[in-house]
Amino acid sequence: MSQQKSKSKPKKIFWKRYLSSKYVGFDLDHTISKYHKLKLSILSTKCYTKYLVNEKGYPEKVLKFAFDPKICVKGNLVDIEKGNLLKVDSEKKICKVLHGDKIFNESEIAKEYGENLILDGFEGFSNKKYLVIGTYFEIGAGYCFNRLVLMSEKGGLKPKKTNQEIYSDLIESLIYTYRVYEQGDFYPSVSQDLPGIFDDNTKDLKQLFRLLRKDNKKIFLLTNSIFGYVNLTLDYLLGSNWQEYFDLILMYAKKPVFFQSGSQTPFIDVKTQKECSLKIRYPLQNGNVKDLMKFLDLEQNNEIIYFGDHPIGDVREAKNHVNWTTVSVIEELDIYNNEQSDNYSESIEKRKQIWGDYLFCNKKPSYWGSILNQFSDYQTASLSHFLIDLQKFQKFGALDN
Numbered sequence: 001m002s003q004q005k006s007k008s009k010p011k012k013i014f015w016k017r018y019l020s021s022k023y024v025g026f027d028l029d030h031t032i033s034k035y036h037k038l039k040l041s042i043l044s045t046k047c048y049t050k051y052l053v054n055e056k057g058y059p060e061k062v063l064k065f066a067f068d069p070k071i072c073v074k075g076n077l078v079d080i081e082k083g084n085l086l087k088v089d090s091e092k093k094i095c096k097v098l099h100g101d102k103i104f105n106e107s108e109i110a111k112e113y114g115e116n117l118i119l120d121g122f123e124g125f126s127n128k129k130y131l132v133i134g135t136y137f138e139i140g141a142g143y144c145f146n147r148l149v150l151m152s153e154k155g156g157l158k159p160k161k162t163n164q165e166i167y168s169d170l171i172e173s174l175i176y177t178y179r180v181y182e183q184g185d186f187y188p189s190v191s192q193d194l195p196g197i198f199d200d201n202t203k204d205l206k207q208l209f210r211l212l213r214k215d216n217k218k219i220f221l222l223t224n225s226i227f228g229y230v231n232l233t234l235d236y237l238l239g240s241n242w243q244e245y246f247d248l249i250l251m252y253a254k255k256p257v258f259f260q261s262g263s264q265t266p267f268i269d270v271k272t273q274k275e276c277s278l279k280i281r282y283p284l285q286n287g288n289v290k291d292l293m294k295f296l297d298l299e300q301n302n303e304i305i306y307f308g309d310h311p312i313g314d315v316r317e318a319k320n321h322v323n324w325t326t327v328s329v330i331e332e333l334d335i336y337n338n339e340q341s342d343n344y345s346e347s348i349e350k351r352k353q354i355w356g357d358y359l360f361c362n363k364k365p366s367y368w369g370s371i372l373n374q375f376s377d378y379q380t381a382s383l384s385h386f387l388i389d390l391q392k393f394q395k396f397g398a399l400d401n
Helices: 011-020 037-056 060-064 106-113 139-153 163-178 186-192 202-214 227-238 289-296 311-322 344-354 367-375 383-396
Strands: 023-026 077-079 084-088 094-099 130-132 218-222 248-251 267-269 283-286 304-308 325-329 378-380
Touching: 011 325, 011 383, 037 060, 037 139, 037 163, 037 186, 084 139, 094 106, 130 139, 139 163, 186 227, 202 218, 202 227, 202 383, 227 248, 227 283, 289 311, 304 311, 311 325, 311 367, 378 383
Parallel strands: 023 218, 023 304, 218 248, 248 283, 304 325, 325 378
Antiparallel strands: 077 084, 077 130, 084 094, 267 283
8 A cells, every 4th residue: 555554364365265266246336447537537527527417407507517536536425514525544533524615623623523524324334324435436426415505605506505415416416427337428428439438357357257267266247237237247347158167147237235144025026027047147136145055056155256346335334244365455555546537536536626636535544454354365456456466466476465
């Protein structure tokens, strides 16, 4: 990690678990698929603003919002009531606040949130008080919230909207943008510019899957993305035969609920939209981890290794509820991420002007950094980086701590 040495578990423990594992699972977005993230944020912002203007009656000047990467970053929290963007540390202590264009100093943060600065009622999930900007898909929503609150306070929204109303409208725009493949502009825009949206890591993906098969691993996909988008993405990255790479294909899983013990959501056949049992190499959606584990009939939960990028939905819940061996894919460990955009490195510096490092908050781990260190058994910047480690392991049988 960039500022302090990682406290993640020794690598030799992970590789011991790797040898005894039978299944290796993968999230899709920001795990299998790598994005040109600046372009992704610009596109999602355009989709949100278009919905707000066309469907919710916002003024047309909202369409002119030009995404600014320093305003909102992955890991921010939106304080809905106060209209602030926040960053919190491992103790849930607020260390940075942005309202409109104003960056709060320490005394202003204390005045706004109390002397102890501890964020009440936050456990890592979005709730009625806070929206978690957990992925790059949501950064545009955080940016729009910031700009719309500022516009409202300056009298630019008529009729004037409360912060809660702005938030509710933005949530509607997210649901409209991502929930149904046949509606909105996001999916058509991606399909028309696949090389501009995705970082082509096809060669590495195919080689990684071959090496896993060489070690007799069964491979599954477990993602929250809907079938149309999964098919679009993997057809581009792996080819029209992409389903052959996976023994199980589980989509729209609604993580983190998928992992929680109380979930009894049945698996649904994507084609018929009817309840069904698990099937090999067949696209299913919804479901729950209890039925998955029963189908796999494993002696121990840690016979599964799971790769994912989301600290809560992929890592903490998989570890807490079913004790899977977890691999965090933390793109921020590799700050340039093979971006094509010439100004991406500039956007990184802009973000750090306000928010600093994703994994740290001043001199402490950020909330997300602490989650990843506590609940992930292995950390990597990308599957391409992990491929290098796997090749070394298969060749030499060991890696240094």
